[in-house]
Amino acid sequence: MNALLSTAPLLLRRRGALADILPVIAFAAATAITATVVGGAAAFVGRLPTESAASTTGEASLMPFLVICALIASVLLVPSAVGLGGSAARLSLARREKDLATMRLVGGTSGQVGSVAVLDVTAQALLGALLGLGAHVAVTPALTQLDFGITPFTLSDLLMPWWAYPLLVIALVLIAAGSATVSLAGVVLSPLGVARDSRVVRMSVLRLIVWAAIIVGFIIFMQVGGMVLGDAGGGMLAIAIMVLFVAAIVAGINIVGPFFVWITARALAKIAPTPSLMVGARRLAGDPRAGWRAVSGITFALVIAGFLTMMATMGEASNPEETMMFTAMNTGGLLTLGIAAVLAAVSTGVVQTARVIDQAPRLRAQHIAGAEVGQLHWARLAEITIPVGLSSIIATGTALLVLTTVLGGAPSDPMMAVQFLASVLGAYALVILAVLVGSPLVKRYAMRAA
């Protein structure tokens, strides 16, 4: 083992600056966003009034509600950020497959090679986490300028307690190592290469049926639940069941999303009139989960931001507390969406750029055979545009469905709705721009001299 460890640095050779730095960027983004979100949520919790001061001011009476909103946003964003860390680990591992096969060829056992691979991922995760903490500290002062309608947060409010930082780094590194270990369990490390399951992907319609059943159940419950349950638990039981239904619908988006991507991509691939759409749709149909993963975080954020923004548009503020609440919900909603957009953009940019690097020989072959560089770009854009379009439809539809069912009304202020839609378009533009980050590489690889 020692001998193998000592030769590992030689075999796990670096492939060039960009290829090596991609997983590190992803780990850094995951750390920075997690620290910022947790710090922000902790800032709201820190504003909770004490027993003696409870409800003496409008802000104090509003804080419990805002804390719940902040915690919901955190629960939404932190798993996505941590998920990005897991994706980075898988990416790092996938890009090492040839090296791992070489190590097997020169005598390493599966266990030894697997250990070295996990250590490699761990080192990248540690470096990324430390860089991410730096980014978090650099960005936080700007967040003190945000207007939540309450007393502005200070820098010390928004930073986590010192002891939380090493814990966060350790947690992310462990998650990266865990993801790498789980990924290794799904492949066979042989001296002749790394084999993985290459079956044609199929998705069960059961995903759609389950999600639709939850929605139908929710609508039925909203119609008859109040009558059936009456005042049980002071009405809290009905509210709890309603919240559970909403949570199930939102969580179910991740189950039904890949199915929608798969079915849409397959249909588009069969009839696509342009080669770019055909290639993009086929790539999506081949791996709908990866396609959906690129936009799943932003879809959740869109649903929550939609709830918050639309709720804020549904009535006129009649007192300072309501004005404060609407401002907080609006800013919080947009901030959640903004962070989710950054998360999605980093994830998309990293994964897509890595894919360009991995597909360099194929891009070259396509260009030789007559594909213009612009046509290669369009295929990549088509691949992300399909899930982006589906995500916007699913998220907006879900938010509208839940809100109209719960509150019995639609947004009344067109300007706020326009602002929300503009934010949505901005978020998706960021994701699409992230795809374009790899464009210079596409050109370079396509036109590279053989």
Added chain:
Amino acid sequence: MNTAPLASSAPTGPSAPTTSSAPSAPTTYSATTSDVPVQPAAAPAPVGAAQPSALHPAPVLSGRRLVMTYGPQGTATHALDGVDLDIARADSLAVMGPSGCGKTTLLHVLAGILRPTAGTVLHDGTDLAALPDRTRTRLRRSDFGFVFQDGQLLPELTAVENVILPRMLGGVSRRTATAEARSWLDRLGLQGMHERRPTQLSGGQAQRVSIARALAGRPSVVFADEPTGALDQTTGQSVLEILVESCRDSGASLVMVTHDTKVAAICRRTVAMRDGRIAQEFVRPDAQNAQATQDAAVTR
């Protein structure tokens, strides 16, 4: 760009007559890899130093004084060092030589993939070396076909989609391109496999898809770089036979880079390269008469 009658954009597919005086009926191949291998040709007879073939007065592609240099002066490597080469219409040419002799560079220069440091590549009177990249890319798409060692098929696309891709890139409608592609796939023995992904095909079957892709656009020249390098001998021989006959039937010239004498023997002409130059040229004696007959038959 292709002025030959075979270059019609009508969706005729490969089974349509290529010319009224096509030299042989289109051949259909079985789906198995056990096609009867052609017997290796008799040892080719050297015909002296590398000179453009005198059999074909109107070459489809002409390289003149081709020089390709890599690296800065002083440590520069001459991959091509004054190569003259004509490719006749509907001819088959193997480019042989040891690693590093410049054979792949020659193929890339002739195909307009690389600009030579000096010299000209004339295709239908146009100097490829003087064209911008975008124009050369379009020309490769419309006039040339490519078969790579590992096929380079897109794994996400079905077999038929891989074949129609370059046609659609060239502006042909999906319906037209699909009709042509299915016809080619059937002809190459891939009936019932149109909707399979490359991972669901054997190496030989995947290479047949590559051949269909290369020929579907009715190219005037097909460039093949070690097309059987990843196949076993029997399958490789079968694929070679299909490649050469398909090119011949559709009137396309074939330029094939290989280091294998058995592979080269299936072509009518062979040039052997050394240190960036054509050291020798061979013409298969048994092929000369047949080719001359074919040349006379193909109307240009």
